[in-house]
Amino acid sequence: MNSIVCPKCGKFVESLMGSLCKDCYIQKYDLAHLPHVIEVDICSKCGAMFDRGQWNDRKDIEEIIMEKIEKHLLIHDEAKNIEIEYGILKLSTNKYNVKVKLDATILGENLKQTIVTEVRISFRSCDVCSRISGGYYEGIIQLRATNRLPTRKEKERSLSVTSEVLGAQYNKGDRFSFITDVQELKAGLDIYIGSSKAGRNVCKSIEEDLGGHFLESPSLYGQKDGKELYRITFSMRLPEFKAGDIVHVNDKLVLIRSVGKTVNVLDLSTGTRISLKLKELDNANLVGDINNSKSTVLVAKEDDMIMVLDPFNYRTITMKKPLHLEVDSGKEIDVIKFEDELFVLP
Numbered sequence: 001m002n003s004i005v006c007p008k009c010g011k012f013v014e015s016l017m018g019s020l021c022k023d024c025y026i027q028k029y030d031l032a033h034l035p036h037v038i039e040v041d042i043c044s045k046c047g048a049m050f051d052r053g054q055w056n057d058r059k060d061i062e063e064i065i066m067e068k069i070e071k072h073l074l075i076h077d078e079a080k081n082i083e084i085e086y087g088i089l090k091l092s093t094n095k096y097n098v099k100v101k102l103d104a105t106i107l108g109e110n111l112k113q114t115i116v117t118e119v120r121i122s123f124r125s126c127d128v129c130s131r132i133s134g135g136y137y138e139g140i141i142q143l144r145a146t147n148r149l150p151t152r153k154e155k156e157r158s159l160s161v162t163s164e165v166l167g168a169q170y171n172k173g174d175r176f177s178f179i180t181d182v183q184e185l186k187a188g189l190d191i192y193i194g195s196s197k198a199g200r201n202v203c204k205s206i207e208e209d210l211g212g213h214f215l216e217s218p219s220l221y222g223q224k225d226g227k228e229l230y231r232i233t234f235s236m237r238l239p240e241f242k243a244g245d246i247v248h249v250n251d252k253l254v255l256i257r258s259v260g261k262t263v264n265v266l267d268l269s270t271g272t273r274i275s276l277k278l279k280e281l282d283n284a285n286l287v288g289d290i291n292n293s294k295s296t297v298l299v300a301k302e303d304d305m306i307m308v309l310d311p312f313n314y315r316t317i318t319m320k321k322p323l324h325l326e327v328d329s330g331k332e333i334d335v336i337k338f339e340d341e342l343f344v345l346p
Contacts, residue, residue, distance in 0.1 A: 022107055031113040032102050033074045038119045040068055043126035055126040055175065062088055065119050069098055079104040079111075094121040128175050128194070137180040137192040138231055139199030143206075144188040145238040154210060154238060155189055161209055162191055162202045169198040196232045203234050211259040211278055212238040239263075241281055244291070246336060249276070249284035253338050255345065268336075268343040271323025293334035293345050301329050308335065308342060317342055 003012035006021035017025040041050035042064065048055045049064050059067075065088060075082060087099040096119040103112050125133070143150060143158050150158075162179065169177035176194035183190040193199040203214040214237065218230040241247055245256045246268070254265035254274065263276040299307040299316055306321045324346040327333060334345040 017107075022109075026106055026109055026111065029076055031076050031079060031104055031106070031111045032100070032115060034069070034100060034115045034117045035072055036117055038068050038072055038117055040064060040119060040121045042121055042123055043129055044123035045125060045129040048126045048128070050126070055128070061121070065096055065098065068119065069100065069117070073100065075102070075104070076106060078106045081105045091118075094123065095119070096121070128178065131176070131194060132178055132180060135180055135192075137194055138176070138196040139193045139234060140231070141191040141193065141199055141202060141234045141236055142188065143191065143236050143238070145242075146212075146240040148240065148242075149186070150188045150238055151242060154242065155184070157210060158189065158206055158236075159191070161205050162193075165202045165205050166193070166198055169195065169201060174198055196230070199232065199234050203236050206236055206238075208260055210238055211261065211263070212236065239278060239281065241284060241286065244289045246287045246289055246292070246338075247281070247284040248287055248338070249281060253287065253343055255290065266324060266346060268322065268345065269320075271325065271346075287338050288336060290334075290345060293336050295332050296335055298325075298327060298329055298331050298333050301325075306344075308333070308344070310337075310342060311335065312337055319344075 003014065004016055005012055006016065006024055008020055008024045011021055011023070013021045020028060042048070042061065043055065047059060047061070048057060049059065049067075050056075066086065069086065081104055083103040085101040087101075089097040089099075091097055098117050098119055100115045100117070101112070102115070103110070105111070141162070143155070145154070159182065166177040166179065174195050174197065177198040178194045180192040180194055182192070193202070200216070207213065215235045217233045217235065219233070220228055221231050222229045239259055241256055241259065241263075243256050243258050247254060247256065253268045255268055257264045257266055257273075259278070261278065263278055263281060265274050265276055266272070267274055294311040296311040297309045299309055301307075301321065304321050306319060306325065308317050308319060309315075310317050319342065322344050325333070325344050335342050336345060337343070
């Protein structure tokens with residue numbers, strides 16, 4: 001077989017690789033390449049990273065550095081059986097020294113290489129944090145209640161639902177799913193939100209959780225790149241009745257246990273649990289709430305009948321035992337009176 005001379009080292013070989021012998025070919029190329037300096041932009045407030053023209057979710061700084069290193073690290077195309085070891089050393093708040101050790105095989109030869117680079121971090125404010133600090137919002141949720149004021153519990157639950165929905169929307173990629181401001185008014189709450197789409201989903205979730213309905217009113221507030229920009233006011237109305245209310249509906253006196261898309265009530269005459277459509281409460285009349293009850297004594301209980309001391313006139317009343325009554329004779333119970341009839345509360 002004819003031998004060929006390597007033009008670089010003069011060695012006789014059977015074949016050349018890219019005009020060089022195997023050894024010279026390997027020496028000519030580095031196992032890997034990494035820039036001496038890598039720049040990283042990180043939000044000083046939330047930790048989001050700016051990459052490829054957009055801000056991405058917040059991460060640990062060392063995790064961000066590793067992403068950047070892996071993105072910029074170029075490894076020889078012929079390399080096989082690659083092993084990489086990383087070492088990160090913090091030099092200051094915005095400078096990190098990164099050492100990359102590589103071990104691989106190229107054309108059957110084992111090669112090792114160590115590369116050192118410096119990662120420089122520039123801290124600035126991301127698009128979301130800039131908008132939050134500037135009071136930016138796309139939607140206002142005006143939480144109100146029909147013919148009454150929202151309770152403290154309803155306000156707290158609405159804010160909790162808002163936070164849950166916005167968190168889920170943010171995790172799905174809507175970076176403007178944030179609360180800009182919350183104003184507590186006598187009539188209810190005004191919740192300012194960075195994303196109108198997220199605001200709509202919040203109202204749908206409040207509907208599911210607390211009942212009610214909402215309307216949308218858009219208003220033009222500017223233009224960007226020739227496109228009209230709108231803010232949306234969401235008028236979120238909670239139902240007229242709430243959990244704990246005692247109402248007269250469908251010829252029954254019922255205690256409302258929960259309100260959502262449907263209304264769960266307790267028939268105070270029988271103790272039967274009933275599910276009503278929210279629309280059915282349109283014809284209901286408020287009698288009172290569970291806090292309007294009077295304490296009295298269960299005089300006697302036998303089979304499905306009970307004797308109760310009427311706390312309003314101190315007469316003993318015999319009535320059918322409701323299913324929800326579980327106390328023994330001689331114990332105190334709570335009652336409410338409607339149209340001269342006593343009803344036992346749970």
